[in-house]
Amino acid sequence: MGYNVDSIRKQFPMLDESKKMQGHSLVYLDNSSTTFKPQCVIDAISSYYTDLTANAHRGDYDLLYRMDVEVLNTRKAVARFVNCDVGEVIFTSGTTMSLNQVAYGYGLKHLSKGDEIVISEEEHASNVLPWFEVAKKTGAIIKFVPLTESGIITETNLRSVMSNKTKIVSLAHVGNVLGNIHNVSMMARVAHEYGAIISIDGAQSVPHLKTDFKSWDIDFLSFSAHKMCGPTGIGCLIGKANLLTEMDPLISGGGNNVDFHIDGSVEYLSAPAKFEAGTQNLSGIVGFRTAIEFIESIGIDNIHKHDREMAEYAMEKMKNIDDIIIYNKEAKNGIITFNRKDVFAQDEATLLNSKGIAVRSGQHCAKILDNFLKCKATVRISTYLYTNKADIDRFVDVLLEGGDILDAYFSN
Ligand SMILES: Cc1ncc(COP(=O)(O)O)c(C=O)c1O
Numbered sequence: 001m002g003y004n005v006d007s008i009r010k011q012f013p014m015l016d017e018s019k020k021m022q023g024h025s026l027v028y029l030d031n032s033s034t035t036f037k038p039q040c041v042i043d044a045i046s047s048y049y050t051d052l053t054a055n056a057h058r059g060d061y062d063l064l065y066r067m068d069v070e071v072l073n074t075r076k077a078v079a080r081f082v083n084c085d086v087g088e089v090i091f092t093s094g095t096t097m098s099l100n101q102v103a104y105g106y107g108l109k110h111l112s113k114g115d116e117i118v119i120s121e122e123e124h125a126s127n128v129l130p131w132f133e134v135a136k137k138t139g140a141i142i143k144f145v146p147l148t149e150s151g152i153i154t155e156t157n158l159r160s161v162m163s164n165k166t167k168i169v170s171l172a173h174v175g176n177v178l179g180n181i182h183n184v185s186m187m188a189r190v191a192h193e194y195g196a197i198i199s200i201d202g203a204q205s206v207p208h209l210k211t212d213f214k215s216w217d218i219d220f221l222s223f224s225a226h227k228m229c230g231p232t233g234i235g236c237l238i239g240k241a242n243l244l245t246e247m248d249p250l251i252s253g254g255g256n257n258v259d260f261h262i263d264g265s266v267e268y269l270s271a272p273a274k275f276e277a278g279t280q281n282l283s284g285i286v287g288f289r290t291a292i293e294f295i296e297s298i299g300i301d302n303i304h305k306h307d308r309e310m311a312e313y314a315m316e317k318m319k320n321i322d323d324i325i326i327y328n329k330e331a332k333n334g335i336i337t338f339n340r341k342d343v344f345a346q347d348e349a350t351l352l353n354s355k356g357i358a359v360r361s362g363q364h365c366a367k368i369l370d371n372f373l374k375c376k377a378t379v380r381i382s383t384y385l386y387t388n389k390a391d392i393d394r395f396v397d398v399l400l401e402g403g404d405i406l407d408a409y410f411s412n
Contacts, residue, residue, distance in 0.1 A: 024356025032382035044290035048283035074289035096126040098222030098237035103130030113139030122175040151178035173205035179335025230291030234284030244271035253277035307334030334383040345377035
């Protein structure tokens, strides 16, 4: 059976006709920010509170043991989904926490004055600021891979900033503004050739594209459940087992140690427990597994194909609107970033909001990309597995009529 977007949509309460914004039925095109949740995920989260409430890894009674099994089963589902070993899956609160764990737990320990960290100008704040902080503390230097005119990281450009001082390469697989799909295996190969490790920000890729941690040979991978139909406050850091052994935990406390003594000595558990101090987001972990199973039931390749179809459908229509400037005509992952000539991005987003259409405007947390874009703020639409042509048509209709509305507004 083909991709049935209508039956997929029926599973999302937020897509029910009763949900209105400014009196219009809702068109949600801000999926790079967060996605809606299907009923099965909502039910799974609720099942933790109605049937399963207990801590995990902290007791010897059946109910708690059931939670241990739930946590293990989600770990197994993640490992299957991104192709890594079960012991390489660490639960975190999301991509931001995972990237901070790599920067502070690995970077701070392994970097010295003059060492180099390679990132790009398109990186999200969560893949920039932890490195800025770690660079300040260690004296390491940040280098930026030059992007091509369409925002791609080529092998030549990556090599141009690599040296024997490069210790860490930290890049997004898919950027959240330009939406380009970078070649992760190439980036890993180049990083390793120079003896550096590579950390991949998978926030915008894992929900949309087949991920293969093992065959791409990457060292760390970070992503969030809420961008893939799962709950907020839960995500993962995947790390190669040998690096997890060397890395220090960013957070310490209950559940991550074997023993500690009055003289200050501590014996930590091995990974993943070493990195999971404190009671975990257990309802989130249960919901996350259901989200992965939901995505698997549709098929990640089908989702990617659908995203592309929707973005291409939108792109074709947008290209023909005179005053619309598109910044990423080549992108292949459901993200389109644009502006209307001489209109501030937030004004455009406000206009769309007034017609029930949710988009993102501003800098999208990628605040050093303005040099590349040659403008401070943009408007972004981003699709997901439930986006349909009617959503795009409603959006494009506003773009088409919006010029007149904005002219009238500004001439008053
Ligand atoms: C590329 C990228 N990295 C990191 C993040 C941060 O993700 P989270 O807020 O789930 O930690 C985002 C969120 O939009 C993102 O798009």
